[in-house]
Amino acid sequence: MVDLMGRDTEPDLTEMMAGIGHHARAAAAALARSSAATRDAALAGAAALLRARAAQILEANAQDLANAEERGVSAALLDRLRLDEARVEAMARGVEEIRALPDPLGRVLAEWSRPNGLRIRRVSVPLGVIGIIYESRPNVTADAGALCLKAGNAVILRGGSESFASSCAIHACIADALAAAGLPREAVQMVPTRDRAAVGELLRGLGGAVDVVVPRGGRSLIERVQRDARVPVIGHLEGICHVYVDGAADLEMAVGIVLNSKMRRTGICGAAETLLVDRACAATHLAPLVAALLKAGCEVRGDAATQAVDARVLPAVESDWHTEYLDAVISVRVVDGVAEASRHIARYGSGHTESIVTGDAGAAARFLDEVDSAIVLHNASTQFADGGEFGMGAEIGISTGRIHARGPVGTEQLTSFKYQVFGAGQLRP
């Protein structure tokens, strides 16, 4: 805003954010009383508006891209930032898919009776107010907003400053659709400033208005969130995922799973970063696995045994085992069976997703029990770590935390519950 002297003035940020929190809380109460049909109507409306306003959204996006190019950002960031007609259409379709999911609210999660005649029922209810902090991808504005809304939650969106104009245009579609459906516009709010201090305010919970924060972004964002949050956080630090090829693995299956886990898409959190090969099959399996990776264009960094099978293998150093490459690079190590594989994963893994390839049911059972990650797979690609692939519908991310939600976070994970108790005058003795 511009003051009387014509200077730009920041409105008081803390006060503005408190207002956003207050509105969110009120909207959450209205959403909790709304019907699934009303929330679905708002989602359908948002999808329609995203399509109808594609030109405006792309215009705002062009502005963001021009600003970003001027500031000389990386090509990768420009790509994440860029929208086109296909991406806007994908966003609209994503919102429609979320709309089509079953209502996650009012589910009877458990029901039982007590000897004194009390009947107890655990029923799903909205979480409340969710803060989403994300980076450059403007489509998160639509995805995250729609997911939270489907589960009856009010949401406060804090997108990256690079995508500010795009996100505002997308957000306007959702807010207008909410109003058209008779729901408060404030059910989905966007923080209307690029000021980074707003993130701190959100992480402190806006005076109790925020029930949970979901960060979506790179390591530095997640670390800031973990350091500064005073409210519960659902998120994941990183995905250092492992494939362990056991002595009893079928070679062909192992090659397929390793290539798919690493190379299908290298930039997603479920991509494998480390291959562990059982010493029991190293003589037969290691060379073909390495050859297949190299042939697929993957850089291989290995321990001494792995370097020995191919001259193109670079030496792996300690930091390689800790690294989420998110790129066509893999670290490879020979280990002594499930026991050492599971120790390696406990030491270097991030608790995200790990896979064992083996024909030995006992080895598989041991791996699936002992490895303490959100997702453990037997004879399948780590790239299945995804809410859609799990049949849970759209997701807001994969949680590596152990509290509330672990693994894919979809609409069901964005709910809480309450106990409803039915009596006939019972008193406690």
Added chain:
Amino acid sequence: MVDLMGRDTEPDLTEMMAGIGHHARAAAAALARSSAATRDAALAGAAALLRARAAQILEANAQDLANAEERGVSAALLDRLRLDEARVEAMARGVEEIRALPDPLGRVLAEWSRPNGLRIRRVSVPLGVIGIIYESRPNVTADAGALCLKAGNAVILRGGSESFASSCAIHACIADALAAAGLPREAVQMVPTRDRAAVGELLRGLGGAVDVVVPRGGRSLIERVQRDARVPVIGHLEGICHVYVDGAADLEMAVGIVLNSKMRRTGICGAAETLLVDRACAATHLAPLVAALLKAGCEVRGDAATQAVDARVLPAVESDWHTEYLDAVISVRVVDGVAEASRHIARYGSGHTESIVTGDAGAAARFLDEVDSAIVLHNASTQFADGGEFGMGAEIGISTGRIHARGPVGTEQLTSFKYQVFGAGQLRP
């Protein structure tokens, strides 16, 4: 410890606490691999040792009591601190009851198959490392230690400084029983210092070693925890519980439920603090309800309508609606039906437990849907807000948070889960 000059020196607290965290993490890994039978054997052993060492425990308790008396603490605190043979026996029996609960680990929470043949299973696993911060009651050492252990979690106990000697004696029973069962003693650790800075260290998570903190105590403890915690917290701020007597309530049932909710035990979090009476039945129900409360020895603070029915009713002021008396005091207000009752509860309640008394099924359904508390009851006393009464076994408290656990927190709520996925070589397209 004593240094070379003969002075008392505190060992470096941060370093000591980090060591506790490190040991807890290692113990958690061992517990996750242990069998239910082994954990149950440790619990049985702990109960036996509590009985066998009752004299030592009471001796330690006498020391705590003498210190506390010397410092002139309140009679109420002395009572919470005091153990006798019956209380030690109750502790041992409590540990045995927890042992007898079903194993909360390895439960298949959900299981489904995907069109591509993947079979997905959600299985309960331990939460990991739990920090418990509590106040004067030494029995929490046994209860909380046993509950966490039953669910396969390592626990770090930080009791009140007043009960330090008693808690050490109780803790020794558990640690010795763990060792006798072949489990690491460090599965249940007690912070071996009265230094309050240790609480801060625990709340900061000991370098990632602590997965969740559970506070048990009064408002000042909970507020410190909410302010300083950098790890997830499961706990409750307070229990401002309401009974709403609807226009269609049976008077006799209403009197019974109000008296039981308020007076059965006034000091527990599920005790009612406010009575709301529907204007529709105030003419017939208000006076007998107030008379019954006064007759039972309860102080009544009311709005104008309530003061009008009995001269002994004191005027309620704004702060009364916010107050958890934990005493024989109740605030009473006349409201316009379910709508105003539910608005009053949203404004002043703490999201713990509320009850409606009514013969009108529609009013009950509306109250149970609209009121956003962990527990909402129809025609039953708020004092049923208890894990044991819910049939969940022993509990560590009632959570008023919305994340992970809401309502009674028993062994099941002290678990996390993971996804086990069974394939036959599936690759993601």
